[in-house]
Amino acid sequence: MNWRPRRLVGLLWGFGLLAALAWVDYSLLRGAVGAPVSLVLFGRLLVAAAALALTLFVAYSLYGLASLAYRIERNGIIIRWAAGEEVVPMPEIVAVEPLRLGGRRLAGGMGWPGCRFGQGQLEGVGRVQLYATQASRALLIRTRKRSYVITPANVDGFMSDYHTRRLLGPIARWEAGKHVPAVLDPSIRHDRLAAWLGLAGLLVNLGLFGFVSARYPQIAPRIVLSFDPRGLADRVGARAEILLLPGIGLAILLVNDILAALVHRRERVLALLLLCSSLVVQALAWIAAQRLAL
Numbered sequence: 001m002n003w004r005p006r007r008l009v010g011l012l013w014g015f016g017l018l019a020a021l022a023w024v025d026y027s028l029l030r031g032a033v034g035a036p037v038s039l040v041l042f043g044r045l046l047v048a049a050a051a052l053a054l055t056l057f058v059a060y061s062l063y064g065l066a067s068l069a070y071r072i073e074r075n076g077i078i079i080r081w082a083a084g085e086e087v088v089p090m091p092e093i094v095a096v097e098p099l100r101l102g103g104r105r106l107a108g109g110m111g112w113p114g115c116r117f118g119q120g121q122l123e124g125v126g127r128v129q130l131y132a133t134q135a136s137r138a139l140l141i142r143t144r145k146r147s148y149v150i151t152p153a154n155v156d157g158f159m160s161d162y163h164t165r166r167l168l169g170p171i172a173r174w175e176a177g178k179h180v181p182a183v184l185d186p187s188i189r190h191d192r193l194a195a196w197l198g199l200a201g202l203l204v205n206l207g208l209f210g211f212v213s214a215r216y217p218q219i220a221p222r223i224v225l226s227f228d229p230r231g232l233a234d235r236v237g238a239r240a241e242i243l244l245l246p247g248i249g250l251a252i253l254l255v256n257d258i259l260a261a262l263v264h265r266r267e268r269v270l271a272l273l274l275l276c277s278s279l280v281v282q283a284l285a286w287i288a289a290q291r292l293a294l
Contacts, residue, residue, distance in 0.1 A: 003070045003152040005133040010114025014062040021055040042213035065115045072161050075170045084180035090170050092143045099138040188264035197275035204282040208246040215293040242292050249285040253278045
């Protein structure tokens with residue numbers, strides 16, 4: 001049977017936060033339209049990109065809150081959050097009991113009033129996985145390896161259902177853990193070296209955007225774009241063409257990162273080579289930009 005939490009407060013806060021972030025994005029992008037290329041414009045667009053990423057995160061978290069449910073079966077408890085499910089096999093459950101803080105501190109997790117999720121830390125218990133909407137009448141699911149904090153609206157009904165199904169006993173063996181679609185949990189996300197290479201490529205590209213933006217007002221309206229074998233200028237163009245360097249670098253970075261994520265599960269070395277090649281492209285773009293910006 002599915003048991004749901006009280007979500008009204010969390011949904012209202014979440015939609016309010018989402019609306020505020022959307023307004024911030026709109027204001028930043030509207031102010032950037034028609035503005036001259038400069039370091040100020042780069043900073044504005046960078047903040048807009050960060051706000052957009054936060055908006056998408058809040059939107060997905062809202063989806064998780066709206067879909068949050070706790071299903072009890074003879075084989076165990078399934079906690080649904082967004083597109084994923086947390087499976088807690090019945091044989092591994094040590095106890096399901098009311099969460100009595102009694103002065104203990106429950107720290108960590110993410111969210112807003114009426115919505116708390118992610119990894120937390122409960123004094124006396126250790127790490128806990130949070131799928132909660134309210135502090136009062138929360139339940140603590142304790143297993144041999146980890147613990148979960150949940151908040152069904154009908155605590156008494158949930159506990160009665162749990163005890164009934166536990167007495168019946170499991171009819172199949174479930175594998176504990178979080179199950180999400182592969183597209184939301186690619187193997188490359190758990191590769192520390194790949195993560196550092198991807199982050200390095202992004203930071204180098206952002207630095208190139210910042211450098212070009214800072215130098216742009218001082219660059220002549222017409223610049224030399226290429227030279228012949230004798231070192232003489234053979235192509236002259238508008239200074240706006242210098243913006244193609246970080247733009248092309250970003251496009252290659254995104255394509256290579258996507259390809260690396262797709263092939264990583266089977267070909268880790270190939271994925272790392274793709275990420276390294278992105279760094280090489282960014283370095284070449286930096287060299288070209290420095291020459292053209294002089």
